Structure formats: C-alpha cells, structure tokens
Amino acid sequence: MIYTEKHAPAVQWRRRREQARARLAAARAALSDCRLCPHDCGVNRLAGGRGLCRADASAHVFCAQIEVGDELELIPTFAIAFNGCDMRCAFCITGADSWNASRGEPFDAWALSRRAEAALDEGARTVMILGGEPTIHLPSVVELVSLLPDATKIVWKTNGFVSTEGRGLAEGLFDVWLVDYKFGNDECAQRLAAIENYQRPVQETVLWAEENTELIVRHLLMPGHVDCCWDSVARWLARHLPSTKVSLRSGYWPAWKARGTSELARTVTRAEEGRAVDIAGAYGLHLIE
C-alpha cells in the first residue's frame, strides 16, 4: 500500500498521542478566553463563565456505546457523545442532552479510553467523538485522544461551526472529519438553529478538513428544505469538492422543539427523498451509504 502524506495513518498514529499530550495545556488555556467556535464569546470558562453554549470548563458525556447507524465504512463505532452544543437546532433529536452542557456523567478520560479500548477489542472499527458539539469540549477531547491506543481510527463528528482556533487545536488528532452540513443558507440556519452567519465558517471547516484529513460531508434532509438547503449544499459541494464523500441522510423525524413547529412537524416524504437523490446525481456527487 502506498501512503500519501495527506493520509499517512501509520505516521500519524505514532505521533498522535504525543501531539495530544503536547497540546493539552494550550487547549485548556483556550477556555480562559473561549473562541473555540465562531460565536467568539471570549468568556473565561475556567472561572465559571459560560458563553452561548452554556458550557463551563467541565465536560459531561450522555452516551458512550457501540453503534451501527452511521456510515457503513465507519461502523461499528464506539460513539462518545458530549453534552452541550454551540447550535440550537429546533429539531435536535438529542435536544435535552445537547442543549444542556451540565447533564450527563462527568467526563472521565481514563475510564472512557478503557471502554473505547474494550470496544475496539470486541470489533468496533472506529471511535467516534460527537455531541451535542464536541468542539466546545476540545480540551477534554484532547485529553481523551492522548490516552487512546495509537492505532485507533478516530472520527470527529462535528456540525462544522468551528473557529480557526478550534480547528488548529484539533489538527492532526482525528482520522476522519464527519461534518454535518445542515443548512444551505443563512436564513434557514437563523430560523431553525438560532445561528447567524452560518455558511462561511461551516464552508471553511469543510474545505479545511478536505485539505488536512479524510472528509465525509453529511446532510440530513429536512421536510420542505430540499431546494433551499440540500440543493444549495449539493451545488456548493459540486463546485468546490466534487469528489468528496457525501452522506445524504433521510431519517429526519420531528423531535424536540420541532414537534411544535409546523414547518418541521413531519418526516421527509418518499418524493422528497427521490428528488434529493436526483439532485445529487445531477451534480455528480459521490454519495456513500
């Protein structure tokens, strides 16, 4: 097998734990003036301050288990879900946990790394770190990565709403960036996730991830948003990253606040699903299952 510099796992693995250990102090210090995401709050989380994500310096985990619902090339995965998020998606299926950074079990890097190792021994192919949004807990994640076995294939599942500083702290630590590109325009992002200026940072993250690691872009189809969101995302991907793996997910259901929102109170129809696949085909996207 020929390894390129970009995807050189054997080299990267040897250095990853070392990199993570060397980055721990800087990651922790970043919380004193938190700008890990584009909200750019600048609060001192080490002193108990909380920005828009409402997370202080502590991290909590609401789920850590083997799962097979993600992309086929990543499963079975040992999925570790952190509480707290920098977005407020009305349809969040884990809203109660994702919106509340203080719920869940207190983060224990050593215990989680041991459980991850056990899962890998028993057949898990990857370890997936997700949320909520894990970016807001990068210091804890860096600590976890510093304890994982060198050969672990680590997947970073993110909403892409990550700052330059956040990407810098994450660089070199993960094998796959699974970026959930949710909205095709700023208006839908503002209305459904309370996010201003969504597009630019997410597109920057996607382009950065393509350049620096292995990338999978995921898009969850939402009812009534095939044209405004999926078509727009697909068109952008076709233009900028035509060979990137794209995972089009149709399993939306009205959860959390979406139950009371007429715009989102139904599942995606088969017609919408079919049209979305047609759009992907028309743009020549590389869909994966």
Added chain:
Amino acid sequence: MKTTVHLRRKPRQPSASVEDILILSDGKIMAHNLSPRMAALLSELSPNDKAMRRRSGAKTSESQHELRART
C-alpha cells in the same frame, strides 16, 4: 389512520445504551443511536430492508460490552 410508534430505550445510567426507534404507519423504520443488537432485531422484523441488513452485519460482541459497561 396515520400512526407512528416511537420507542426510546434510555436506562438511568447514562453510560449504558441509548437508542430511539420510530416506526411509521407505512412500515418505514427509522433509528437513532442504533445498536448492533437492535439492528439485528429490526433486520429480522423487516428482512427486505437492505440498509438495515447491512448494518446488522456490522458485528461486534456488543452484548458482552454492554454488560461490562453497566457493571
């Protein structure tokens, strides 16, 4: 009549497994946080669901792992 069934398995211990299953009136099954064991069960219930069959084929000795996690 349009009906859906939403099942949630969430034990008190957050470290144990969490999963959500939604069964629509047309028989379509959707899942979140799908465990290997549930994938195998759903695949048996719906043998024509190719996607579920592929996921149920992604095997681990999950049952042992879950027991370990709970103790």
